Amino acid sequence: MNRDLHDDEGMATVEYALVTVAAAGFAGLLVVILKSDAVREMLVGVLRGALGG
Structure with missing residues (x-):
């Protein structure tokens, strides 16, 4: 079997794995950020404002 040096077979799999x-x-970064009290209070304030409470 003659394989081309520029054969990109399998590249999609590698790209999906990297993504x-x-x-x-x-x-994981979002979980760490959202666990902080300051961010939690800010999000609760935004939700209360959006819901009119």
Whole structure:
């Protein structure tokens, strides 16, 4: 079998894997940020303002 040096077979799989790892890292960062009291209070204030409470 003659393989071309520029064969990009499997590249989509690698790209999906990298995006998945990046998304998991971003989700972990969001969890850490949202656990802080200051951010939680700000979000509750925004929700109360949006709901008219």
